[in-house]
Amino acid sequence: MLTLWIRKILFILVFSFLFSSTGIADSLSDDFPLEYDDYDHNHSSPYVPQKSPEIDDLVAKGEVFVKQKKIAEAIEIFKMVKKMEPRDPHAYIWLMEIYMRMNEKPKALRIFEEISKYSSRLNIFSDLTLRISKEMSEEKPEHEPLVYIAPFKDDKKAAISFNFDDGPKTVYTHALPVFDTYGYKATFFINPGLMGDGRADDTWASWQDWKDAIRKGHEVGNHTVNHRVVAGIADEDLEKQVNGSYDMIVQNLGRAPFSFAFPMDTSDQKSVQKVMERHFALRDHAVLDQVYENIFIPIYGGRFFTPLVGESLVKLAIEERLWMIPQCHAVKTNEVDTYKPVTERFLKEHLKYIKQNEKDLWVDTFVDVFLYLFVRRSTRIEIQETLEHSVVFSMTSHLKNDKFGIPLTVVIKPGLTKIKEASVKIKDQEAPVPVQIEENKLLVRLPPNTSQVRVEWR
Numbered sequence: 199m200l201t202l203w204i205r206k207i208l209f210i211l212v213f214s215f216l217f218s219s220t221g222i223a224d225s226l227s228d229d230f231p232l233e234y235d236d237y238d239h240n241h242s243s244p245y246v247p248q249k250s251p252e253i254d255d256l257v258a259k260g261e262v263f264v265k266q267k268k269i270a271e272a273i274e275i276f277k278m279v280k281k282m283e284p285r286d287p288h289a290y291i292w293l294m295e296i297y298m299r300m301n302e303k304p305k306a307l308r309i310f311e312e313i314s315k316y317s318s319r320l321n322i323f324s325d326l327t328l329r330i331s332k333e334m335s336e337e338k339p340e341h342e343p344l345v346y347i348a349p350f351k352d353d354k355k356a357a358i359s360f361n362f363d364d365g366p367k368t369v370y371t372h373a374l375p376v377f378d379t380y381g382y383k384a385t386f387f388i389n390p391g392l393m394g395d396g397r398a399d400d401t402w403a404s405w406q407d408w409k410d411a412i413r414k415g416h417e418v419g420n421h422t423v424n425h426r427v428v429a430g431i432a433d434e435d436l437e438k439q440v441n442g443s444y445d446m447i448v449q450n451l452g453r454a455p456f457s458f459a460f461p462m463d464t465s466d467q468k469s470v471q472k473v474m475e476r477h478f479a480l481r482d483h484a485v486l487d488q489v490y491e492n493i494f495i496p497i498y499g500g501r502f503f504t505p506l507v508g509e510s511l512v513k514l515a516i517e518e519r520l521w522m523i524p525q526c527h528a529v530k531t532n533e534v535d536t537y538k539p540v541t542e543r544f545l546k547e548h549l550k551y552i553k554q555n556e557k558d559l560w561v562d563t564f565v566d567v568f569l570y571l572f573v574r575r576s577t578r579i580e581i582q583e584t585l586e587h588s589v590v591f592s593m594t595s596h597l598k599n600d601k602f603g604i605p606l607t608v609v610i611k612p613g614l615t616k617i618k619e620a621s622v623k624i625k626d627q628e629a630p631v632p633v634q635i636e637e638n639k640l641l642v643r644l645p646p647n648t649s650q651v652r653v654e655w656r
């Protein structure tokens with residue numbers, strides 16, 4: 199069994215290296231001239247893993263440990279390799295493989311996020327992950343309660359929140375219109391200090407641009423004043439970078455940013471606390487993992503990030519019930535060379551694919567998905583009465599603020615194969631509540647503090 203896995207992985211590896219050095223590169227040369235390659239975090243060195251006999255030896259040693267089922271030792275070795283040469287995919291592949299087999303999905307997803315920082319050859323990983331998750335998902339006995347709050351709005355299988363960081367002009371000129379065409383909302387994390395007194399230039403979008411984005415229903419979030427890494431900096435600098443930036447956004451856009459993203463995804467306990475003073479939704483695993491268990495923040499873009507790669511990530515999100523938060527940067531144009539840009543063509547094809555699979559996907563801003571998950575976590579359902587064709591229940595949340603009064607999707611599954619009709623009434627309320635009948639389940643939108651909901655079906 200294990201040898202089969204090893205063979206499979208070797209096959210994928212060899213195949214994808216061959217593939218990326220010939221086929222993909224050629225077919226993408228219109229968008230990405232060959233002198234462009236993936237860029238690492240320093241924007242400068244192209245994606246070329248440094249080959250060394252030392253690393254090869256370590257990888258081989260790790261593989262032997264896997265064969266011998268010495269998993270802890272194998273993990274240690276692969277982590278070491280990852281540190282020595284972060285652009286070499288072998289260690290990541292093995293770590294993901296190990297974590298998936300140990301059923302440690304969140305850890306596997308973290309590894310996936312890490313490699314996406316260095317390479318856009320995610321096709322290797324997404325193929326592998328899809329295969330693994332298929333093999334791994336043993337049929338769990340479904341013990342579903344009669345009434346529960348859907349993990350995502352309208353009981354969709356996955357949520358996607360597109361994030362564009364730093365606020366480059368090309369995002370406003372080339373990405374936003376694509377989102378508007380498909381009717382999807384995105385989140386833009388901006389650095390007010392990079393915008394040069396709010397004057398528009400070719401590099402950064404202007405306050406006017408962001409006002410327009412908000413008017414069209416998109417979200418603008420805080421990404422610090424000038425993209426400074428805030429972990430470990432002095433108190434007054436932290437205050438300025440976090441709350442100073444907040445003030446600039448309020449002043450110029452007339453609206454407070456609810457969301458915050460750390461530059462370079464780097465935070466510590468103190469900076470998280472500081473951000474929490476005024477912001478509510480933080481793009482940080484320490485915070486996000488508390489509202490939902492399957493969070494996945496891949497970095498999109500780069501030369502090898504084709505529509506097919508994007509497609510396989512969406513498939514993974516649906517299969518694994520993820521809240522996927524694609525982290526994008528600039529849109530590629532001919533003049534400027536930036537860190538892992540996406541192309542306009544990619545966005546068009548990607549959103550088209552998402553539209554085609556809309557029955558499974560909830561696409562919304564970062565803050566709106568966060569809010570739903572946050573309120574869901576705080577809301578309890580208590581069943582008061584169950585009969586053959588009816589149920590009475592109440593919902594209670596300890597969050598009393600109006601901001602948290604958003605409707606949640608409640609699912610009722612009476613155990614029938616086909617529901618013919620249904621009605622929902624709230625005690626002391628004349629008008630019936632709209633209910634959506636979907637084969638064997640009912641969907642109702644209800645605010646978190648609702649008592650005595652009576653649902654009847656036949």
Ligand SMILES: [Zn+2]
Nearest residue numbers: 363364461462
């Ligand atoms: Zn950034």
